[in-house]
Amino acid sequence: MDLGTHSDPLLNFALYSGLAVFLLTVVLLLMIAILRYTIDRRKRMEQALAERWQPVFIHAVEGMPIEAPRIMGRDRQTILPLWIHFSESIRGEARLRLRQLALDLKLERTALKLLARKNIRSRLLAIVALGRLGVMDAWEQLTRLVADPNPMVSLLAMRSLLQIDAGLALPLMLDELSRRDDWPLKKVADTLGEIPAEVLAAPLLQALHAVSPDNAPRLLSLLETTNLGDTWPVLAPLLGENHPPEVLAAALKACRDPRALAAARSLTTHEQWIVRAQAAATLGRLGIEEDRLRLLSMLSDSEWWVRYRAGMALTSLPFITRQELEELQKGLTDRFAADILAQVLAESALQATA
Amino acid sequence: MSLYLWALQIERWLLSLQWLFLSYFILLNLSYIALNLLSLIALRRYIDRHSLDHLPYAYTGFDPPISLLVPAYNEEATIASSVRSLLQLDYPEFEIIVVNDGSKDGTLAELVREFALQPFPEAYWQRVACQEVRGIYRSTRYGNLRVIDKANGGKADALNAGINASRFPLFCAVDADSILQRDSLSRVVQPFLEDPTTIVTGGTVRIANGCKISGGFLVEVGLPKRLLARFQIIEYLRAFLFGRLGWSPLNAVLIVSGAFGLFRKRDVIAAGGYRANTIGEDMELIVRLHKLKRMSGTPYRITYVPDPICWTEAPETLKVLRSQRTRWQRGLAESLTMNLKLLFHPRSGAVGWLAFPFFVLFELLGPLIEVVGYAMLIIGSILGVYSWQTFWIFMFVVLNFGILLSVTALLLEELSFRMYPKPAQIAWLFAAAVLENFGYRQLVGLWRFQGLLRWAVGAKQRWGEMTRADTLRNDTKVS
Numbered sequence: 001m002d003l004g005t006h007s008d009p010l011l012n013f014a015l016y017s018g019l020a021v022f023l024l025t026v027v028l029l030l031m032i033a034i035l036r037y038t039i040d041r042r043k044r045m046e047q048a049l050a051e052r053w054q055p056v057f058i059h060a061v062e063g064m065p066i067e068a069p070r071i072m073g074r075d076r077q078t079i080l081p082l083w084i085h086f087s088e089s090i091r092g093e094a095r096l097r098l099r100q101l102a103l104d105l106k107l108e109r110t111a112l113k114l115l116a117r118k119n120i121r122s123r124l125l126a127i128v129a130l131g132r133l134g135v136m137d138a139w140e141q142l143t144r145l146v147a148d149p150n151p152m153v154s155l156l157a158m159r160s161l162l163q164i165d166a167g168l169a170l171p172l173m174l175d176e177l178s179r180r181d182d183w184p185l186k187k188v189a190d191t192l193g194e195i196p197a198e199v200l201a202a203p204l205l206q207a208l209h210a211v212s213p214d215n216a217p218r219l220l221s222l223l224e225t226t227n228l229g230d231t232w233p234v235l236a237p238l239l240g241e242n243h244p245p246e247v248l249a250a251a252l253k254a255c256r257d258p259r260a261l262a263a264a265r266s267l268t269t270h271e272q273w274i275v276r277a278q279a280a281a282t283l284g285r286l287g288i289e290e291d292r293l294r295l296l297s298m299l300s301d302s303e304w305w306v307r308y309r310a311g312m313a314l315t316s317l318p319f320i321t322r323q324e325l326e327e328l329q330k331g332l333t334d335r336f337a338a339d340i341l342a343q344v345l346a347e348s349a350l351q352a353t354a
Numbered sequence: 355m356s357l358y359l360w361a362l363q364i365e366r367w368l369l370s371l372q373w374l375f376l377s378y379f380i381l382l383n384l385s386y387i388a389l390n391l392l393s394l395i396a397l398r399r400y401i402d403r404h405s406l407d408h409l410p411y412a413y414t415g416f417d418p419p420i421s422l423l424v425p426a427y428n429e430e431a432t433i434a435s436s437v438r439s440l441l442q443l444d445y446p447e448f449e450i451i452v453v454n455d456g457s458k459d460g461t462l463a464e465l466v467r468e469f470a471l472q473p474f475p476e477a478y479w480q481r482v483a484c485q486e487v488r489g490i491y492r493s494t495r496y497g498n499l500r501v502i503d504k505a506n507g508g509k510a511d512a513l514n515a516g517i518n519a520s521r522f523p524l525f526c527a528v529d530a531d532s533i534l535q536r537d538s539l540s541r542v543v544q545p546f547l548e549d550p551t552t553i554v555t556g557g558t559v560r561i562a563n564g565c566k567i568s569g570g571f572l573v574e575v576g577l578p579k580r581l582l583a584r585f586q587i588i589e590y591l592r593a594f595l596f597g598r599l600g601w602s603p604l605n606a607v608l609i610v611s612g613a614f615g616l617f618r619k620r621d622v623i624a625a626g627g628y629r630a631n632t633i634g635e636d637m638e639l640i641v642r643l644h645k646l647k648r649m650s651g652t653p654y655r656i657t658y659v660p661d662p663i664c665w666t667e668a669p670e671t672l673k674v675l676r677s678q679r680t681r682w683q684r685g686l687a688e689s690l691t692m693n694l695k696l697l698f699h700p701r702s703g704a705v706g707w708l709a710f711p712f713f714v715l716f717e718l719l720g721p722l723i724e725v726v727g728y729a730m731l732i733i734g735s736i737l738g739v740y741s742w743q744t745f746w747i748f749m750f751v752v753l754n755f756g757i758l759l760s761v762t763a764l765l766l767e768e769l770s771f772r773m774y775p776k777p778a779q780i781a782w783l784f785a786a787a788v789l790e791n792f793g794y795r796q797l798v799g800l801w802r803f804q805g806l807l808r809w810a811v812g813a814k815q816r817w818g819e820m821t822r823a824d825t826l827r828n829d830t831k832v833s
Binding site: 011014015017018021022024025028029031032035036039084085088119120121124125128151152156181182184185186187304307308336339340342343346350351353 | 401402403405406408409417474475476477479492494497547548549550743744747748750751754755757758761762764765768769772777780784
């Protein structure tokens with residue numbers, strides 16, 4: 001077959017392909033124009049609605065008398081995200097007043113309708129709205145969504161359940177937490193951070209008692225974001241040397257109780273550096289006079305991070321003065337130890353002057 | 355052999371070559387259309403998943419701290435404003451490490467003066483090889499700013515020094531002349547939060563020419579006056595919106611722009627850091643990470659974030675553009691050939707069986723085939739092997755496909771981020787999408803071909819000499 005013959009079917013095919021591609025390009029161009037027109041129109045409409053409704057929401061937040069305009073059916077889906085934005089930005093009584101306004105406007109019905117849609121954007125919006133509105137009627141649907149394979153849908157559904165009834169939803173959350181390792185820890189922490197400590201404390205500590213070594217680090221790291229009071233009874237069993245290094249490191253990081261000192265000291269010689277580094281940091285928080293020598297010897301550790309944490313720990317101990325540390329630094333014969341101590345001393349001096 | 359026989363031989367040769375060229379052309383366009391469809395799906399999913407991102411959430415200390423590494427070589431004019439804008443990024447915890455790679459100008463002195471730096475006795479920890487570090491400085495004004503002064507070794511070497519000095523588990527390699535969005539770190543870190551196996555994320559880089567810059571940040575998106583820069587906007591849209599996004603769902607992204615990429619430090623150190631003996635160090639590292647992870651069977655993800663988070667200045671002269679494109683082509687060639695083991699390896703998955711062959715065939719050898727193809731078509735038509743009708747029909751098809759792909763990228767942009775708000779801007783971009791097919795693309799193809807030749811003969815090239823308008827950092831419009 002030769003491209004050079006004009007009657008060649010290949011040539012005809014090429015010509016028609018070119019024409020088809022040209023037409024497709026024109027269609028795409030028209031799509032861009034139509035898309036731009038419709039999106040701009042929708043944005044203008046949303047803007048007009050926002051201008052009408054923002055003062056209403058602000059009045060509700062401030063507890064002023066409200067004369068809410070009538071909502072047209074199609075406007076409800078535009079107003080709902082606006083309401084969510086206001087609701088997520090405030091707390092306390094103001095949020096409750098805003099919630100009441102939404103219930104008066106029957107926005108929960110809009111949210112329930114959106115929840116039944118397939119479109120994920122609508123469903124996410126509905127999940128957030130139902131939680132903020134505290135719609136108990138949505139409990140079962142939201143519980144089902146906790147099992148959704150999409151971690152975002154699942155975690156947002158969990159968050160909404162916690163907003164509807166934290167006491168009831170928390171055991172479910174802690175149970176799911178061990179199964180859903182696709183839940184981003186940051187988002188879990190954000191969610192738990194919204195729950196009052198008195199509601200969170202008992203179930204979380206109970207979960208920590210029963211936790212398997214695999215899930216312990218995730219759960220332990222959540223301790224940092226909460227103020228649970230006495231955590232030592234749940235941490236103590238996790239500090240045994242037989243535990244995996246990740247568990248030991250996470251448990252040491254969460255320790256704030258002087259009873260952890262003995263365990264921290266014994267873990268300063270652990271074979272894994274992440275454990276030794278956390279042991280040094282724990283000694284920095286809780287250590288006493290007799291830990292000085294132990295920390296000094298850790299300045300010569302083979303791992304930079306252990307040396308650094310030991311240096312930091314030494315500078316944070318209240319019974320060693322800066323002058324003493326400077327003299328100690330000058331006397332160190334190990335170059336690595338001397339270098340790291342010089343660095344942490346310089347860092348603390350900079351922090352003091354900042 | 356008589357002249358007649360020679361002519362017959364050439365005719366036969368040209369006729370058989372036409373098949374190669376035609377098959378290549380069909381395969382190329384089918385691949386791009388498939389990538390487009392994948393991008394469309396990925397973009398839709400991404401936008402849906404992030405539809406609630408605008409809602410206020412509190413920082414809870416779980417955002418991993420990030421070390422920003424800023425390699426600098428002879429950046430005296432712009433380095434202070436670059437660092438100042440980086441210091442204003444909206445992220446809970448980050449440090450900035452500027453690496454002065456043996457600059458011959460006053461880069462270090464400028465940094466010392468502007469940020470009240472003082473020598474700092476840091477216990478420097480060399481985990482990846484790099485040139486000698488001459489000194490480490492710390493800002494007395496900004497606790498999160500340090501400067502490494504080292505002997506010249508190139509950008510890759512500077513990044514390695516930055517990795518050695520960095521404290522945090524994630525590091526972000528940033529070009530000193532890039533403009534970042536204030537929330538760029540929060541956006542690019544998301545895949546690390548969502549999937550613990552993530553080791554690299556890259557963001558979309560856009561062209562800053564024509565945009566309004568204030569206080570080191572982009573405040574208004576505009577179009578450059580010069581057609582050359584407008585062509586590059588279309589190229590960037592194509593390259594990022596489907597060239598990279600399309601590969602992301604397959605976990606086969608082979609390029610993360612050197613201008614902005616976030617890496618898990620542990621994995622980069624385990625891979626040996628950046629290779630100083632390549633000019634395409636950003637791509638080479640990504641391909642090598644794929645290779646190491648695939649060969650060891652370790653689960654991992656290299657993800658692309660489509661949000662426009664980094665803006666860079668595009669060359670506005672043919673000379674600088676030519677130098678950039680030949681350099682990029684050489685970098686591509688080095689990155690692929692250094693990791694050739696990935697190609698069709700039984701364990702290499704979509705990377706070795708789809709992305710790698712795609713890059714070899716269409717990105718690496720593409721310029722060669724294109725140049726030979728065009729030359730063959732012209733010579734064949736002049737010699738009468740093909741009719742001029744054939745020539746024009748073929749050009750018609752090639753140009754239409756080129757325009758189609760650019761318009762598709764424009765459509766993806768309209769469906770997603772709509773960074774160009776004025777209808778006139780879209781009209782101009784469409785005009786650029788059409789016009790770039792008449793000369794510009796062919797010229798770039800020729801430069802890439804030259805880059806390929808230079809790589810083949812082993813010519814040396816180091817830090818890219820990029821003549822930039824220093825206005826990028828000033829409160830002005832970049833033109």
